Amino acid sequence: MGKRSRKNRKPPEGVFDAVIESLSHDGRGIARLNGKTTFIENALPGEQVRFRYAFQRRRFDEGRAEEILNPAEFRVPAPCKHADVCGGCSLQHLHPDEQIRRKQQTLAEQLKHFGGLVPERWLDPLTASVTGYRGKARVGVKYVIKHGRSFVGFREKRNNLLVDIDRCEVLLPAFGESLSDLSALIDSLSAQRCIPQVEMIAGDEEKAAVFRHLEPLAEQDLAAILSFCQARDWHLYLQPGNDETVHRVWPQGGEERLHYSHRDDNVRLAFHPSDFIQVNSEINHRMVPLALNLLDVSTEHRVLDLFCGLGNFTLPLARRAGHVVGVEGSTKMVDRGYENARLNGIENVEFHAWDLTQSTQGQSWAKQKFDRVLIDPPRTGAIEVIEHVAKLAAQKIVYVSCNPATLARDAGALAQHGYRLSAAGVMDMFPHTTHVESIALFERKK
C-alpha cells in the first residue's frame, strides 16, 4: 500500500467534539471516537475540545483542537507565539511541573513495560530554567519565493516546511533573540539562497555561529557575516562542505575551541563547535555531580565511563576516583578527551575508541576490572555492551539516558544479571519538548 492510500483519505469537514483521555508521547491528546484512536494537537487530558480532522488513516485519525471547552488546570499559555506551528516544542501549553511529572510517569511506565521493573526510590526531578536554556541549536534557512525573503527557524509540526521564527524562547536569549536579525542578514547577502543552515553554540565563556554555505562566499558577504558576529562577540565558523570542513574565520589564530566548566570538580572542558555537548548547560552542571554522587566514587575505585564523548563525566570522575577509563565511538572525541585531560592536568585517565555495538573481546580496556560503571549512550541504548558490563560485577552502575524505552530494556537486562534498580529519576534537559532525559542507579545484589 502506498503513502497516498494511507494518508489521503479525505477527512470529514467541520468541527467535532471530543473528550481527551490521555496524552501521547509526542504531546497530543488522545480521544476515542467512533471506535478509533484520534490524536488531537493542542488538547490535554481531561479536556473537552472542539476540533477539526487533519487526516484519517486506516488505524487512527489526527486532528487539531480549535476550542477548549473546559481547560485542564495544568493548561498554561504557551510562552512562544510559534508554539501552534513549530515542531521544536510540543508541550508548551502544559505547565512545566506537569511536563516533568508526566515525563517521570513515562519513565515509570517504560521501566515496567520493557524491563518489568519499579525503582526502589524515585530521585527528585532535576529541574532548572524552562526557557532560554538551549545552548546549541541548528536553525534551517530557506528563501521563500512567495514571501520574497528568507525564513529562519525549525521544521513545522505537521510537515517538513520551515517555520518563520523571529525569536525562540528555549534558545539562550543571545541566540533566540537574534533570529530576525539573522534572517535580515541572510537577505542582505548575494549568497541569500546558498545558506541552508546556521548553527549556534555556547560555552560558559564563548559563543559561536557556524554558517553552512553551498557556494564560495563573496568578499562582501563574508564581511557582512563577520560584522554580524563581531557585533555579538560570536566566533565565526564557516562550513563549506561536510562536518569535517567546519573552520574558524574569526577570531584568527589560536585553537578552534569553546569551553565550559564543572566547577564542583574543578574541571574545564574544551570543545569544537561540531563536537557533541549536552545542550542544557544548567542541567549538565547539576547532572554530572548527581551521577558522581550516585556512583559514590572514591579514590580506591576504578571507573569505566562508556559513551564518554569529550570527557564530560570522565574527567570529573577522575578527580574523585583512582583511575578512569573512557570508551567512545568517535576517535575525534577520544582525542578531545586526552586534550581535556592535559588541559586539567589529569593523568589517572585513559580513553579508547571503540564501537560499543560490537563485541568487546580482545579490547585492552575490556580486560580491566572496574568497581563503578557510568553509561551514557545515544537513543539506541547500550544493549550490546550490557553483558560485558554485567560481567565486570561492579558494585554500582549509573545509566544516563535520553530514551526511556532503551533504558528500560537495558535495565531489564541488568536486572537479569543480578542488579537492583535502586533509584531512578528524570532530568529536565529539554523543557517544553517531549524528550525524556533520565538517570538510573543499579546496585549489585549481595
Ligand SMILES: C[S@@+](CC[C@H](N)C(=O)[O-])C[C@H]1O[C@@H](n2cnc3c(N)ncnc32)[C@H](O)[C@@H]1O
Ligand atoms: C549522549 S552522548 C554522551 C557523551 C558524553 N557522555 C557527554 O556527557 O557529553 C553519546 C556518545 O556516544 C557516542 N557513541 C554513539 N554511538 C556509539 C557507539 N556505537 N559506540 C561508542 N560510542 C558511541 C557518541 O559519539 C557520543 O559521544
